[in-house]
Amino acid sequence: MKEFERYLLNRIAAANSHTLPVYRQQGGYKAIEKVLKTPLKPEDVIAVMKDSGLRGRGGAGFPTGMKWSFMPDITKDPRPRYLAVNADESEPGTCKDRVLMERDPHGLVEGCLIACYAMRAKAAYIYVRGEYRLSYDRVQAAIDEARAAGLVGKNILGTDFSCDLWMHKGAGAYICGEETGLMESLEGKRGHPRPKPPFPAGSGLWRSPTTVNNVETIFNAPFIVERGPEWFKAMGVPKSTGNFLCGISGHVNKPGVYELPFGLTARQILEEVAGGVWKGRKLKAFFPGGSSTGLMPASAIDVVMDHDSVKAAGSMFGTAAMIFLDETASIPQVMDVTLRFYDHESCGQCSQCREGTQWLHQMFHRIARGKGKREDLDLLVNLANGMAPGKTICALADAAAIPTLAAVKHFRSDFEQCIELGRDPHAPTHAPAPELQGAH
């Protein structure tokens, strides 16, 4: 692996990296100063973001500059506009935003200011996952410090740009990380995703134009504004620029959150970053970007980790939360716990998702306990195809269907073995899974 320039996590090594003085020492708030003092026009900031090729880090990989440009023209649409920052990081395997919020919250604050300036938003709402107490406290403290220093609130840095930042603590629902569910929750309602259209840019928070961005996406903005799009584009691969935070977990020697450039292979990440599979074992499978992306077999380990290459290989880059499974892992059990999560977290609006996630979970659970039937595998595929793609209001049904289809496709023999033997050959002997009840 060749050397590459790091920028995302450079500041967190310093003691008290979360405080304003340390952030300033490390060059913080220079980007917003550049924007406001030059001054750059909001359109110029959006043009810079577009030029940089930054793609959203929340999972879908949508070009950020383009998303910002969807906000309606202020001269034709005088409604207030908002930025909502999605810090409800709750995809199994994903733990990257937490590092940024806990260790470098001012970077997020500065990013919010730049995004709000570019989109002429009067306020940003940072929706933090309820379990992230330290993240919440640190970002709140950073906002307070910044406000006291005249960096948040009215007439920022003495200019006529005013912008307020507000925190909101989620209550632990995965679905509130879906952008329209997040907006419903911010409005004080149940986090039920809204049908699209209307899209958030047309009618979002309180029916006003809204853009929802992931923490890491926003965190990239000050760097791009300060150092320029050319610098940013030079990193990564042509269609996935910059660095990304890779959360590595599972059966590896060195799990953790790493800053990596796009374009490495999964093998390079596993072997050179994560220290290889633990206990000298062999790799069996891996999720490339969180549990909702299709499980890939060990044979796919040479896939290049950028949005388009992973997609071409039949999975998704997602949030780059790589979960590696060694040869002792039981795929039926992995799918049992994966679907247990989606069954538990489905909001329950759409029939296919509410009933389908439960059904898939019940089937995987039964198969993992050795009670599977031969016809179950085809039924799993058939049901998953009935749930997705695009058949429901949001993508949670897809998030359950995609790994199901991938697991049955790549590991059919594992399931068949489980069914034939009447038990899971990989099952740990100490804890037999309890029988599922109809209600749980």
Added chain:
Amino acid sequence: MSQPTTPTPSDKPATIKIQVDGREVEADPKQPLIRACHDSGVDVPMYCYHPGLTPVGSCRICQVEVAAAPGQPSRVVAACRTPVSPGMVVQTDTPKAHETRRECLEFLLKNHPLDCPICDKAGECDLQDYSFNEGQGKGRSSEPRRKLEKRKSLGDVIVLDEERCILCSRCVRFFQDVTHKPQLTVSGLGSRSTISTFGDKPLTGNYQGNLADICPVGALTLKPFRFQARVWNLSKSLSTCAECSRGCSITVEALRGKEVKRFRPRFNAQVNQYWMCDTGRFAYAPVTQPLAPAGSALGGRLAGAAVRGYGGLELVEVEPALAEAADILAAHPKPLVLLSPFATQEEARAALELCATLGVAARFVSPAPSALKDDLLNTGDPCPNRRGLTELGLAPVEPAQARVELAQARAALLIGERIQELLEPAELAKLPAELRLVVFDVCAHDLPALDVAVGAPTHVEKSGQWLNIDGHVGVLNVAVPPPAGVGPLERTLRELRAALAPSAATR
């Protein structure tokens, strides 16, 4: 009745043209695609969508195949959340659309209990009907079904069966969109979701019964109707609610055409939309009174007629009773004539003809407004045909004033359903026995003044018209036959007039 005005080009709703199943149809751009399909006669199933509620697009059963224009790539969308656009090509009958809906149905049935044989909704259940049309014969699930509460009381009116619920949230939105007082919510997440009231408090308000109508399955049922009838044994007649001057359009449903079991609202854009209040919905008691015991005129519906003899009220045929009534009215000039506010236009006209013969003015009894008035439907005015009677020139008279006048009269004629109730039988019983009283009502009360009573039909036993508070015509139809010996009230009135003045009646 307000005359429909000819729409001028400016106020005619602008429609756009779209293609549904190969036919060009007009669509209202303010309405979702499913409305355009339904309005053009194409059946698209729906559970969460209800034309009177905000669409949410959650059940996904209304999925159809849509292309922006002919030749464009098509995709499957939920018709209830898709706006119409000019030139749109909609196909409801493609293999892809059918398959998508079949999948959705299979998921909905995954946990739905197979208790159709004892479900009140069976026979009018959207889930059952659509399963019959499109569903597969064999279920593919071998997983345990959800076990939830089968009979959870949500107050005095509604029982919730959580297992049958398909979480369409129509009931939740009913209170949000119609009464504007939210009382229900979906609680729990995903497959553990259930419908519940806030804080598990019982439902309140006068509109709870509508929940059972809009529930597409048998999850919300009416306590008074539970296990009362199989719906396929109910004969349905178009009618009008009698409990206030709103005159909501309703369907009267009678078990095998005999016993009224249910009143249900019927869509009327100008009067009640899709709704009715519980006061009207549960007003069966006045129309399901049992007959008086054999040989007696008292204690129930009067089938036929009765006149006062030496031993009290004696049952007689209608004809001699009317002859006796004619004698009384002829013998006492200027008798007092009062109509029930339940009288139809037809009955009122017959009464006016009779009054012309008698040379007196007719008035109708107008009780004080009730406390049931609300800002949705109930007007609080217990006179369903106030507008019609007023337009025919009848003046209202309050019950107290009417009783004062009755006490001073020498002869009086009380005409129409419930007139004795409105004047209060206990008060009427205090009238002097010297008063010669003739009553045409559904039953006879034990009144010392009563000389002649002739049975009359209730509003579900007759046809006719009422005018509601805004002048809209409310139609009554014969939903159940009146008891043997009870004829239409207008015929009784004409026969009485004929008995009074044979030459006038033959005109």
